[in-house]
Every structure is written in structure tokens, then in C-alpha cells.
Amino acid sequence: xxxxxxxxxxxxxxxxxxxxxxxxxxxxxxxxxxxxxxxxxxxxxxxxxxxxxxxxxxxxxxxxxxxxxxxxxxxxxxxxxxxxxxxxxxxxxxxxxxxxxxxxxxxxxxxxx
Amino acid sequence: xxxxxxxxxxxxxxxxxxxxxxxxxxxxxxxxxxxxxxxxxxxxxxxxxxxxxxxxxxxxxxxxxxxxxxxxxxxxxxxxxxxxxxxxxxxxxxxxxxxxxxxxxxxxxx
Numbered sequence: 001x002x003x004x005x006x007x008x009x010x011x012x013x014x015x016x017x018x019x020x021x022x023x024x025x026x027x028x029x030x031x032x033x034x035x036x037x038x039x040x041x042x043x044x045x046x047x048x049x050x051x052x053x054x055x056x057x058x059x060x061x062x063x064x065x066x067x068x069x070x071x072x073x074x075x076x077x078x079x080x081x082x083x084x085x086x087x088x089x090x091x092x093x094x095x096x097x098x099x100x101x102x103x104x105x106x107x108x109x110x111x112x113x
Numbered sequence: 114x115x116x117x118x119x120x121x122x123x124x125x126x127x128x129x130x131x132x133x134x135x136x137x138x139x140x141x142x143x144x145x146x147x148x149x150x151x152x153x154x155x156x157x158x159x160x161x162x163x164x165x166x167x168x169x170x171x172x173x174x175x176x177x178x179x180x181x182x183x184x185x186x187x188x189x190x191x192x193x194x195x196x197x198x199x200x201x202x203x204x205x206x207x208x209x210x211x212x213x214x215x216x217x218x219x220x221x222x223x
Contacts, residue, residue: 033211042201042213043156090155101146102203102211104156 002027004093004105012111013081021076021108025093031055032074033102034066035090043090049074081112125220132189134217136202137182143205145178147187150199150216159187159200192221 005024013019025032031050035043036059045058049068060066063081068074078085088109092102120135136145144163148156162169162178162185169176175188189196199216206212 035213042215044213045211088153092156101158101161103158104148106155107153109153 004091004103006091006105006108008108009106010109012113014113015081015083017081019078019081019110021078021089021091021110023074023076023091023093023105025072025074025091026103029093029095029103030072031094031096032068032072033092033094034060034074034076035092037088037090037107039087046076083112086110086112121217122215123218123220125222126192128192128194128221128223130192132192132196132219132221134187134200134219136185136187136214138204138212139183140206145185146203146205147176148201148203150201152199156201189219194221194223197221
């Protein structure tokens with residue numbers, strides 16, 4: 001069965017650079033979530049989209065933005081990168097906004113030097 | 114302290130033993146889900162229990178939910194070395210989004 005696809009899987013950037021992470025949800029899933037997981041920490045919810053509209057916002061820095069496109073894939077744009085942005089970024093998708101199981105992608109490991 | 118706190122934070126057992134992990138939360142929830150994460154990898158969904166359910170089984174996994182105590186437990190029976198991972202509970206909080214706890218790092222020794 002198709003799973004959530006994230007690209008790239010690994011990314012190395014310098015401070016103050018920008019990065020774009022992509023997420024392709026499971027087919028027919030209409031909701032996408034982004035999480036950030038720092039080393040040894042629990043995943044922190046950043047932002048979610050339902051039917052291409054932002055549905056919830058968590059601890060997403062102002063330097064980050066995201067959107068969901070007409071084909072339901074989502075992109076997380078990160079600007080003015082800081083060392084502390086180094087983390088594993090997970091995307092998850094679900095069918096429906098609430099009461100649904102979230103299926104996670106493999107994550108994108110971002111290293112900011 | 115935060116929603117969805119697991120305890121213990123680390124657990125080390127022998128293969129064949131049972132492992133019990135607990136999760137407490139603070140606010141009303143729609144459902145509670147348990148996820149597993151191998152080191153540095155994606156989270157894998159294990160089991161979902163809705164707020165009106167008290168117990169759920171899936172293979173060697175048993176999850177209980179006590180909404181009066183705002184707590185849940187995950188029991189893995191007859192553990193195997195391959196069960197070594199971090200286990201997170203995540204609460205689908207009414208009016209908010211998913212909140213993960215800090216996780217329990219389970220080590221199953223052969």
C-alpha cells in the first residue's frame with residue numbers, strides 16, 4: 001500500500017539559507033500535518049492543512065510557512081535557517097481532520113551548519 | 114508539564130517479558146493513539162483507542178484508556194528484541210491537534 005512520501009530524505013544547509021521540504025500524502029487523504037522532532041525530543045506539531053486550507057497551527061516559527069496544493073501535496077518552506085532548526089521533520093496524512101489515524105512519512109533530516 | 118506524558122521514560126527488559134508503558138494527559142480528548150519509532154525513523158501507528166472505549170487489543174498489544182484518570186497504558190506481551198524502539202502516545206485533543214508525549218524508550222535484551 002502507498003505510504004506518505006517525503007523529500008528530500010536528508011538536507012544540509014548553511015545558516016540563513018532557505019529550505020523546502022515536500023510531502024506527498026497517502027492517496028485520497030485530504031489532511032496533512034507537519035511535525036518537528038529535535039534530537040532526543042518528542043515530535044512537536046507545527047501546522048496542518050485540510051482540503052488545501054490551513055486548519056491548525058502549532059509551534060511553527062514565523063520564518064516557516066507551508067501550503068497544501070491542489071493535488072494535496074504539501075510543502076514546508078523554511079527561511080533564515082538557524083542551527084536550532086536542525087531536526088527531523090515529519091509529515092503525516094489522514095482522511096478527515098479529526099478522529100483519524102495519522103500516517104507518518106519517513107521524515108526529512110535537516111542539518112543546519 | 115505537558116499533555117501526553119509517558120512513564121517510564123526508559124524501560125529495559127528481557128526478551129519474553131511483558132512491557133507496560135503509561136501515558137497521562139490533561140484535557141479532554143477525542144482519541145488516544147500509540148506510535149512506535151525506531152531510532153531516527155518515522156513514527157508507525159500501532160493502535161487507536163477512542164474516548165468511549167476502555168480496552169483494545171491488537172496482536173501482542175493491549176491498550177487501556179481510563180478517561181476518569183486521564184491515563185492510558187500500552188502493554189506489549191512476550192516482548193522480542195525487535196520491539197526495541199521508542200513508544201509515544203499522542204492525544205487527539207478536542208479543539209486542538211495532536212499532542213505527543215516525550216516517549217518511552219524500550220530496550221528488549223536478547
